[in-house]
Amino acid sequence: MPRLRRLAAAVLSLAGLGLGHAAGAGEEPDLARWRPAFARPDAAPEPRANPTTPEKAALGRALFHDERLSGDGRTSCATCHQPELSFSDGVARRAGHDGEPLPRRTPPLWNLAWGLTFFWDGRAPTLEAQASGPIENPREMAGDLAAAAVRLRGDPGAIKAFEAAFPADPRISEAHVREALAAYQRTLVSPRTRFDDWVAGNEEALSAGERAGLALFVGKAGCVACHSGWRFTDEAFHDIGLPQATPDLGRGEALDLRPLDRAFKTPSLRERVWTAPYMHDGSVPTLEAAVDHYADGIVPRPTLSPDLPRGLTLSPEERAQLVAFLATLSSEDPPRPAPLPTAAATAGTEPIVAGATRIGQSGRRFAPGAVRIHAGETLTFVNDDTRTHQIRVDDPRMTYASGAQEPGDTLPLTFAEPGAFEVTCGVHPEMHLSVEVEAPPRH
Amino acid sequence: MKRRKLWLGLSTAILAAPTPGLPAAIAAEGGLVVAQAHGEHGAKAKAPPAEAKGATASGEGGEGGEGASGAALPPELRLSRGIGLVRGHLLVGNELIEAGRWADALPHFLHPSEEVYGTIRGDLKAFDVPPFDVALKALAQTVKAKNKEAYARARATLDERLAAADRGLKAKEANWDFFTLETALEVLKSAASEYEEALKGDRIVNVVEYQDSRGFVLEAERMIGSVGENLARKDADAAAAVKAALADLKTAWPATLPPKTAVKDVSAVLGDISRIELQLGRLR
Incomplete structure (x- = not known):
């Protein structure tokens, strides 16, 4: 099955709003402008x-x-x-x-x-x-x-x-x-919570403490760097510096890429109060302990995600506010599935840029997001981001997986035969590039 | 529904209704002693008698009762009593789980959030106690799922939350030993009400209420035991009398599953509790 293009609403929203990066320490983010980034889908x-x-x-x-x-x-x-x-x-x-x-x-x-x-x-x-x-x-x-x-x-x-x-x-x-x-x-959709009411415009749906927690989440604590979108996950893989109870290399082993050792998929934060303990190894017993980890417990090592907050200092009150906010992403009572109508995943609406061969990767986004080239031409992927990426094409006609593409690395990739191809990142699956390859021009 | 309210708030000195089988002298003495004890508990412990009467007259035992009856208590006692009732439910629920009776255990894990938590929710912040309603509900879910491993983990989480509540109360309570005894007495009063609900004649017709009351008595025993040595140092005879009365009281609940014929009638249970209450003044 050709990979469906799903440029996540979260990423688009973040980029469109200029919210790709969390507000710095001391800034008081305008919370209302975050509402579109967290809006639930209709289908x-x-x-x-x-x-x-x-x-x-x-x-x-x-x-x-x-x-x-x-x-x-x-x-x-x-x-x-x-x-x-x-x-x-x-x-x-x-x-x-x-x-x-x-x-x-x-x-x-x-x-x-x-x-x-x-x-x-x-x-x-x-x-x-x-x-x-x-x-x-x-x-x-x-x-x-x-x-x-x-x-x-x-x-x-x-x-x-x-x-x-x-x-x-x-x-x-x-x-x-x-x-x-x-x-x-696919029918196991988490129900609406108080946070969704806040997103819908009801300011009073969250208490002052919970809003303070949200401000920390999208601001000083930088949680939103990975926990983005309405599901609060970027679907990407990060080493978050957990002490290792078992030698589990996670995404690094799956892709055979050492820079991704100990990286695991960002879990959604929806309904998390009902799903303790936390992390891929269940080593964190409570939401409080999860917040404490990011403030005090990160084990330093070379594979740590660049999106991880560094040097984060949180007061006990701030930690409590973060936990209070996280609770608003869960139902007040044990949740039951709230299925939505379904809709076929559709191709993205990125404008196709003809002839472009240089593909940037800044901000976890291919730019441009869709190109048209001729068979035999080479795309050059330039990692102008601050993160490690991996270029992938998973298609019966063309299978390709790059090594770890570190910031600054440039990677050429030639498309030999005509057709429509999808390029993704093995670390950040929401990154997506459509490549239309036409037959070479006759001379 | 049968509703006979025997116990008032600690600030009141009389029983609301004559109880067959309960010696009037004990009732009167108990009330008098309690009134004295309360007088020295501190201003914040005072509750208007009218409210106390209203509270005791409004549902205890049964659905919603064990929580609602704490409305007239001073906040610290209401909160501590609520924590005790929660723990009582958990105690008897755990007994049933250990016996493999998951379905029978479930009500005892649902009651704390449905009946008790709402009565103390407003007091938590004043005592710097983090909310724990989700921990209660999450624990009940593990019982629904009949997942013992998850139950143990969720139980440990809840126990830590309840311990935090203890710490919050302890930080603001000058006389912890006496306060614990007072709380245990309130929990025993709830036990008596639940026991009354369970009984019809000499038969126990409502097993859940019987088990509720058993859990409350076990929790009261645990509470009193936790300060037993300190109480004995204050007044060894009074502490021994409390211990003896508690031992007599406990015989009404010989096992998690009720006996075919009730071991004690309500009056006898109330009499045992009165014997404990009588000692309060000596154990301040």
Whole structure:
């Protein structure tokens, strides 16, 4: 599936508003101007190849709770992603089948329809691709998706459900199991909270202390550098200087890039009061402790994210304000999914620049965002940003992954054959460049 | 619904209604002693008698009752009592979880946020206690999910929040030992009300109320035990009398699941509590 262009509203908003960087210490940000950057969408995206129908989502929900997908017949997706616990499990690292803790925390499943990569290290490009991972992991569900599909074919109820979900091709196949699971997960949209009421213009929805926390979040504390957009994640990968309980290299291992060692995907902050403990290894027990980490606990090392606040000093009152603000991103009561209407993800509206061959990368954004060139021409990617990037093309016709592209590095990339290609960044998946390659001109 | 209010705020000296089986002398003495004790607790501990009567007449026990009945108490006692009721619920809830009775445990994890927290929410800030309603609800979710590992973690988080509440109260309370005893007495009063709700004749017909009251008694015992040595140093005989009365009282709750026939009637329970209350004046 060609990668869909989803220039995140958050990034666009931040750039458009000149809010790409957090306000400096001592500045009193005008909070109202942040409202557009955090506005909730009206619809949930769905891939054209797997639209979210009610029947498919219902099947996916049933499969999500179906223990027949597991090797031991006693484990389902919901065993770890418990709906009562915000589709997580409330523990730091759940024990696997061997009795030993799994390497990473069970992530909650809110708002994955907007995800750009999946798993803590982003190794799955789609929810459909992700679905089989835990099912077939010998330490998790220890299942075999092909065998599970065979089992389901003997169940008249399952046959009926697949017929309803996939009327054009009702086979009970591995692909359809994955697609149904993905469709269901796209319906797990977190409900509106008091913060959303504030975004909508109700100033009184937040207390003075909570607004002070928001001011810190987008200002002095610089949290918004990574926790951006309505979901409060940039979908990028950062080493945030956690003490390492286990030697887990995260995105660095997934991409085999040492500068990204110990980098993990920025988690969304929605409904987080219900999903403690925190971080990829569950090592931080409370929101208070999470705030303390950024002020006092960062372990210095070369791979630290450049977006991480440095030398941050927060008073006890400021820490409490930040925690109070973070709580406003969660429901007052245990949340239930609030599905949105779906809409097919559409191509971006970036104007195509013909003939441009120099691509800047400042501010985690390709500039220009869409180009038209001729086959055989070379694009030159100039890392004029302050962060490490990785140029990627994941396409059956052309697969390319650069090494770590450090600030100042220049990278040439030649497109040999005509077609439409998508270039992304392996560290910051929201960075997106469309490349239309035309046949070479005749002379 | 049967509503017979026997206990008033500590500033009142009489029982609201004659109780069959409760010696009048004990009732009168208890009220008198309490009134004396309260007089030395400090100005902030005073509550208008009228309010006290109103509070005790307005629902205790049952849904919303155990929280609502604290309205007339001084803020520090109301907060401390509320924390005690929360802990009482958790105690008995935990017993049920340990017995594998998750469904039976659930009400005891829902009640703290539904019935108690609202009565102390407004007092938290005055005592520098961070809010903990989310911690209560998150704990209840782990019980709904029947996830013991998550339960243990969420419980530890909540226990830390409650400990912070203790610290906030302790920082502003000059006579912590006596204050703890006072609080325990308030918790016992709630236990008596819940117990009354649980009973119909000599049968326990409402298991949840029985269990609520058991949790409150266990929590009161824990509270009194936490200051027991200090109380004994003040007056060994009075402390021993409290201990003996508590031991007698506890026999009404022989196990987490109720006996077929009630061990004690309400009057006997109230009598035991009165014996504790009688000692307050000597343990200031």
